Amino acid sequence: MSEGHSGLVAHQFETAEQQKETVNLGMWAFLITEVMMFGALFSAYGFYRAQYPAAFAAGSDHLNYFMGAFNTAVLICSSLTMALGVQAAQQGKRKGIILFLLLTILLGGIFLGVKVLEYADKYEHHLMPGINFSVDSPFAAQIELFYCFYFAMTGLHALHMIVGIAILGTLVVLSYRRRFSANYYNPVEMAGLYWHFVDIVWIFLFPFLYLIGRS
Amino acid sequence: MSDHRIPKRIYYLIFATLLLFTMITVEVAFYDLGILSFPVALGIACFKSTLVILYFMHVRYSSGLTGLFVSAGFIFLAILLVFTLLDVKTRDWQFQPDESGISLVVPF
Amino acid sequence: MSNTVAVASHPEPDNNYWTAGYGLKSWLLTTDHKRIAILYLIMISVFFVIGGLFAVLIRLELLTPAGDLVSSDTYNKLFTLHGLVMIFFFLIPSIPAVMGNFLIPIMIGARDLAFPRINLLSWYVFAIGGMTTFAVVLFGGVDTGWTFYTPYSSTYSKTAVGLTAIGVFITGFSSILTGLNFVVTIHKMRAPGLTWFRLPLFVWAHYATSLIMLIGTPVVAITILLVFLERVFGVGIFDPALGGDPVLFQHLFWFYSHPAVYIMILPSMGVISEVVACFSRKRIFGYGFVAFSSLAIAVLGFLIWGHHMFTSGQSILAGMVFSILTMLVAIPSAVKVFNWTATMYKGSISFETPMIYVFGFLGLFTVGGLTGLFLGALGLDVHVHDTYFVVAHFHYIMVGGAIMGYLAALHFWWPKITGKLYSEAWAKLSAIIIFIGFNLTFFPQFLVGYLGMPRRYHVYPDEFQIFHILSTAGASILAIGYAFPAFYLIWSLFRGEAAPANPWNAKGLEWTVPSPPPKHNFDTIPVVKEEAYDYSRLEEEVV
Numbered sequence: 001m002s003e004g005h006s007g008l009v010a011h012q013f014e015t016a017e018q019q020k021e022t023v024n025l026g027m028w029a030f031l032i033t034e035v036m037m038f039g040a041l042f043s044a045y046g047f048y049r050a051q052y053p054a055a056f057a058a059g060s061d062h063l064n065y066f067m068g069a070f071n072t073a074v075l076i077c078s079s080l081t082m083a084l085g086v087q088a089a090q091q092g093k094r095k096g097i098i099l100f101l102l103l104t105i106l107l108g109g110i111f112l113g114v115k116v117l118e119y120a121d122k123y124e125h126h127l128m129p130g131i132n133f134s135v136d137s138p139f140a141a142q143i144e145l146f147y148c149f150y151f152a153m154t155g156l157h158a159l160h161m162i163v164g165i166a167i168l169g170t171l172v173v174l175s176y177r178r179r180f181s182a183n184y185y186n187p188v189e190m191a192g193l194y195w196h197f198v199d200i201v202w203i204f205l206f207p208f209l210y211l212i213g214r215s
Numbered sequence: 216m217s218d219h220r221i222p223k224r225i226y227y228l229i230f231a232t233l234l235l236f237t238m239i240t241v242e243v244a245f246y247d248l249g250i251l252s253f254p255v256a257l258g259i260a261c262f263k264s265t266l267v268i269l270y271f272m273h274v275r276y277s278s279g280l281t282g283l284f285v286s287a288g289f290i291f292l293a294i295l296l297v298f299t300l301l302d303v304k305t306r307d308w309q310f311q312p313d314e315s316g317i318s319l320v321v322p323f
Numbered sequence: 324m325s326n327t328v329a330v331a332s333h334p335e336p337d338n339n340y341w342t343a344g345y346g347l348k349s350w351l352l353t354t355d356h357k358r359i360a361i362l363y364l365i366m367i368s369v370f371f372v373i374g375g376l377f378a379v380l381i382r383l384e385l386l387t388p389a390g391d392l393v394s395s396d397t398y399n400k401l402f403t404l405h406g407l408v409m410i411f412f413f414l415i416p417s418i419p420a421v422m423g424n425f426l427i428p429i430m431i432g433a434r435d436l437a438f439p440r441i442n443l444l445s446w447y448v449f450a451i452g453g454m455t456t457f458a459v460v461l462f463g464g465v466d467t468g469w470t471f472y473t474p475y476s477s478t479y480s481k482t483a484v485g486l487t488a489i490g491v492f493i494t495g496f497s498s499i500l501t502g503l504n505f506v507v508t509i510h511k512m513r514a515p516g517l518t519w520f521r522l523p524l525f526v527w528a529h530y531a532t533s534l535i536m537l538i539g540t541p542v543v544a545i546t547i548l549l550v551f552l553e554r555v556f557g558v559g560i561f562d563p564a565l566g567g568d569p570v571l572f573q574h575l576f577w578f579y580s581h582p583a584v585y586i587m588i589l590p591s592m593g594v595i596s597e598v599v600a601c602f603s604r605k606r607i608f609g610y611g612f613v614a615f616s617s618l619a620i621a622v623l624g625f626l627i628w629g630h631h632m633f634t635s636g637q638s639i640l641a642g643m644v645f646s647i648l649t650m651l652v653a654i655p656s657a658v659k660v661f662n663w664t665a666t667m668y669k670g671s672i673s674f675e676t677p678m679i680y681v682f683g684f685l686g687l688f689t690v691g692g693l694t695g696l697f698l699g700a701l702g703l704d705v706h707v708h709d710t711y712f713v714v715a716h717f718h719y720i721m722v723g724g725a726i727m728g729y730l731a732a733l734h735f736w737w738p739k740i741t742g743k744l745y746s747e748a749w750a751k752l753s754a755i756i757i758f759i760g761f762n763l764t765f766f767p768q769f770l771v772g773y774l775g776m777p778r779r780y781h782v783y784p785d786e787f788q789i790f791h792i793l794s795t796a797g798a799s800i801l802a803i804g805y806a807f808p809a810f811y812l813i814w815s816l817f818r819g820e821a822a823p824a825n826p827w828n829a830k831g832l833e834w835t836v837p838s839p840p841p842k843h844n845f846d847t848i849p850v851v852k853e854e855a856y857d858y859s860r861l862e863e864e865v866v
Contacts, residue, residue, distance in 0.1 A: 010439075011434060011435070011843065012428075012433060012434045012435035012436070012437065012439060012512070013512075014848065018511060018512075021278075021511055022437045022507055022510075022511040022512070024277075024281070025280065025281070025284070025506075025507050025510055025511055026437060026438060026503060026504075026507045028281055028284040028285065029284065029503045029506050029507055029537060030503060031284075031285075031288070032284060032285075032287065032288040032537055032538065033499050033503070033537055033538075033540070033541045034541070035288040035289065035292055036288065036291065036292060036295075036537075036538055036539075036541040036542050037541035037542070037544065037545050039292035039295060039296075039541075039542070040295065040541065040542040040545045040546060040575055040578075041545060042292075042296070043292075043295045043296050043299050043574075043575070044299075044549070044560075044571055044575065046296060046299070046300060047299050047300065047303050047568070047571050047574075048566075048567075048568070048571070050300055050303050050304060051303055051309060051568070052566070055566075065241065065244070069237060069238075069241050072237045073234060073237060076230065076233045076234055076237065077230075079230075079233075079267060079271055080226060080227075080230040080271075082271070083226050083270075083271045084223070084226060087220075087221070087223070087226075090220065091220075129556065129558040130552075130555075130556025130557055130558045131556070141559065141565050141566035142566045144558065144559065144565065144566065145558075145559065145560065145565070145566045145567060148552075148558050148559075148560050149560075152549065152552065192271075192272075193272055196267050196268075196271045196272045197272075199267060199271075200264040200267050200268070203260050203263045203264050203267070204260045204264065206237075206240075206260075207240050207244070207256040207257075207259065207260055208256070208260075211240065211241065211244035211256055212244070212252055212253055212256050213252070214244045214245060280510065287534075287538075288538075291538045291625060294625050294626060295542065295578055295625075298574070298626070298628075298629065298641070298644075298645075299571065299574045299575075301638070301640070301641050301644065302570070302574065302629070302637045302638050302641040303638075304638075305638040305639075305640040305641060306636075306637070306638040307638065307639070308636070
């Protein structure tokens with residue numbers, strides 16, 4: 001997203017301040033598109049949940065809520081480390097950036113690891129739509145629908161996590177090469193916005209997929 | 216925008232609140248709240264994400280324009296949700312699963 | 324503008340964006356918004372010809388009531404590809420990606436868009452999406468209609484739906500990137516003194532368009548992706564036999580695709596505002612109303628998608644709500660039409676080519692808009708749903724409205740873009756031929772549709788033949804009208820007179836830079852001290 005390097009102002013901007021504000025707004029505009037993209041999936045999920053509450057609750061029961069809650073906590077931790085990483089960047093603390101970004105990557109990796117365990121578990125229990133789905137229930141078709149959305153939504157979310165980890169990895173390398181300073185840290189800040197957004201998606205996914213209808 | 220230096224303790228406070236509400240949302244899921252279970256889960260999720268947006272993403276300290284962009288995203292998402300749910304909730308027919316598969320049920 | 328100023332601000336007259344670099348690489352790796360606009364222009368012109376060829380085949384087949392020229396399956400593919408190519412690869416990018424790309428930075432006094440490299444990326448993404456669609460044609464085409472309705476598209480169709488879905492999905496991202504670039508540019512790159520209410524209305528219209536691109540496109544992208552997944556994995560997301568609901572697909576599809584109609588028409592409306600003020604020598608009547616009506620159309624556009632689904636099985640209450648809300652869109656649309664006509668009132672109107680297209684637009688858009696109200700009325704729509712009445716309606720909006728606006732823009736800014744003047748006589752002639760050909764093509768379709776001819780059928784009862792003959796005859800005239808500009812515009816590139824900086828004596832920052840503009844648009848960023856369309860002051864200066 002950023003056009004300039006190391007405090008350089010790209011030719012289309014008048015000042016560094018204008019460049020910074022512009023890039024920031026561009027990131028928010030991008031996040032709007034992300035909200036709508038996940039939002040379409042949430043809407044479709046809500047549409048079916050409203051039609052088939054019992055079947056979706058039954059589908060939800062097969063999920064391991066403890067793993068979901070654990071992953072929520074992991075992501076919240078990673079959001080904290082990301083926020084602290086951005087703060088380190090604002091203060092020009094190079095070691096702080098590297099430390100906190102590596103921690104964030106580590107936590108993101110733990111999240112994905114748990115996700116892999118969950119997916120493997122679903123595969124073993126024949127809950128993968130289109131691959132090996134079989135459930136003994138009068139609502140089998142609707143439970144399969146639930147799992148279609150479970151995999152579509154968590155899959156898209158996991159894809160965003162992987163992209164996020166790749167971005168953070170790049171930033172660690174750039175930071176190691178002293179590319180950022182207290183005057184120029186825009187990429188770190190933008191990556192932070194992206195990471196927090198991915199966290200927010202999970203904050204909604206967790207209760208909707210794992211919790212509602214459990215009682 | 217983010218030239219405001221947010222004290223570290225605010226980050227820790229938000230972090231603790233987020234964890235607390237994660238526990239709360241798990242806990243209440245095991246009580247039978249009836250039709251309230253969805254609104255409660257939605258409310259807690261909205262509260263948590265608002266905290267993330269305002270503090271971790273610095274919107275509280277940014278220009279009004281950023282706030283406008285954020286709200287625009289969620290308002291249009293709400294439009295999509297409300298109108299699709301309006302349809303499904305006011306239909307006089309629905310798909311019903313039965314032994315032979317799925318049939319269309321018209322209640323009158 | 325006197326000569327001294329022009330020379331002072333432009334010491335090397337040959338150093339414009341055309342001559343700033345030579346060779347294929349200097350074009351394919353450019354980040355100059357003007358060159359990217361030219362790349363888009365070439366691309367969408369090719370797609371327009373392809374989409375037009377499909378239309379020619381459709382009209383030829385419909386000349387006779389029997390299915391004699393092509394088989395039913397081929398006919399299905401023809402109208403599908405016509406719709407896909409024209410909508411996703413011509414109409415949606417036409418004015419924004421060509422004219423908007425070229426003009427917005429200059430109009431707001433910036434050296435480039437906010438993110439030039441993302442701008443280039445959007446062209447490449449568009450090209451990849453376009454190539455994928457070419458591949459679809461090679462693999463035997465696709466027959467779902469441009470709407471991809473499920474479960475036909477997800478389960479039953481034996482054609483290359485998957486590949487088409489990927490092509491449309493990719494192209495969507497090009498649209499998102501363009502919209503993102505415009506929104507951010509208009510917010511953050513305006514020249515000093517250029518407040519929101521001094522912006523040209525072209526820019527306001529593009530702001531509204533970009534909002535729709537940003538908000539709507541991701542929804543259709545993910546929906547098409549779900550159809551793709553459904554085909555690949557054989558799951559039932561939208562298949563009623565497996566618990567899915569095809570009406571949900573229509574909700575998600577039209578959440579984007581209805582506002583997408585406004586992506587096509589809003590930029591045209593922006594063009595009309597510019598041209599009508601210039602050739603009436605007056606400031607636009609009710610600037611604020613025209614500006615906000617663009618935003619109102621964009622926002623209301625997201626509240627009314629259900630009027631495409633009156634007969635699809637959505638709830639009656641939802642149908643009524645959508646029907647009522649549809650009527651609301653007539654208000655901002657009418658505000659615009661009334662303001663343009665009021666602008667002409669007591670103006671000193673001249674009839675240059677762009678203005679002829681504006682007159683065409685005003686008449687045809689009004690017909691298209693009013694028939695839209697018929698279709699938005701819940702009761703009447705049940706009668707004319709999926710008939711040629713609908714086909715005629717949306718062609719009046721998209722061809723009569725959007726393409727007329729596109730041609731007006733092309734003729735209005737051609738001297739600025741290329742630095743050459745085209746032949747005014749030929750241009751006027753072709754504008755009139757297009758107007759006549761268009762009406763002869765599509766007006767009979769209102770009648771035959773009202774009489775009950777369904778769309779997407781290639782065999783029809785004998786009594787409808789006279790309407791189809793008229794329509795095909797009109798399409799031939801229209802094709803001639805469209806062919807003319809291709810010749811005289813390309814001719815003008817080589818033999819045309821050099822254009823002055825401001826051939827129309829028009830207002831706006833783009834007319835203060837030389838034609839064609841220099842590489843970085845402005846040597847020094849201008850300071851804006853007056854409102855847009857201040858023609859009265861211009862006239863006084865001339866006098």
